[in-house]
Amino acid sequence: MSFAIKVNGNTHSLDVDGDTPLLWVLRDALGMTGTKFGCGMALCGACTVQIDGAPTRSCVTPIDSVGASSITTIEAIGATPAGAKIQKAWLDLEVVQCGYCQSGQIMSASALLSSNPHPTDSDIDDAMSGNICRCGTYVRIREAIKHAAQSI
Ligand code: FES
Ligand code: FES
Numbered sequence: 394m395s396f397a398i399k400v401n402g403n404t405h406s407l408d409v410d411g412d413t414p415l416l417w418v419l420r421d422a423l424g425m426t427g428t429k430f431g432c433g434m435a436l437c438g439a440c441t442v443q444i445d446g447a448p449t450r451s452c453v454t455p456i457d458s459v460g461a462s463s464i465t466t467i468e469a470i471g472a473t474p475a476g477a478k479i480q481k482a483w484l485d486l487e488v489v490q491c492g493y494c495q496s497g498q499i500m501s502a503s504a505l506l507s508s509n510p511h512p513t514d515s516d517i518d519d520a521m522s523g524n525i526c527r528c529g530t531y532v533r534i535r536e537a538i539k540h541a542a543q544s545i
Pocket of ligand 2: 489490491492493494495525526527528529530
């Protein structure tokens with residue numbers, strides 16, 4: 394089937410099966426490999442993108458459910474106000490260890506800060522609980538979100 398999807402402000406025309414997960418459309422059809430595959434079952438958060446600003450697990454989002462929504466990926470999140478602050482905080486606090494989970498972490502954290510500029514610890518826990526980090530960078534992630542919030 395033919396689809397036209399809007400990613401990072403650009404419209405792309407594709408011919409793929411309707412049940413193809415958005416993750417594979419991004420990675421294989423569009424060559425945007427910043428969004429990662431972890432579990433494929435909405436359990437780890439590595440594949441998180443934003444759809445109309447909401448953090449969304451792209452591994453379980455079929456392309457035919459996206460419609461005219463605006464998709465933002467890690468490749469463009471730095472162009473958004475919250476994304477720029479989060480990425481700077483990630484660098485300032487040297488959050489990243491192996492890095493594999495981090496694009497998903499940044500997409501969830503940016504969505505949180507965009508909707509809630511001054512999150513409490515509980516807000517951060519709620520927003521980030523679906524993003525798993527096998528390197529255990531959770532403490533630095535929480536501090537970086539607070540650091541980013543202070544600059545708003
Ligand atoms: S790959 Fe999508 S949540 Fe794990
Ligand atoms: S930084 Fe390695 S899995 Fe999170």
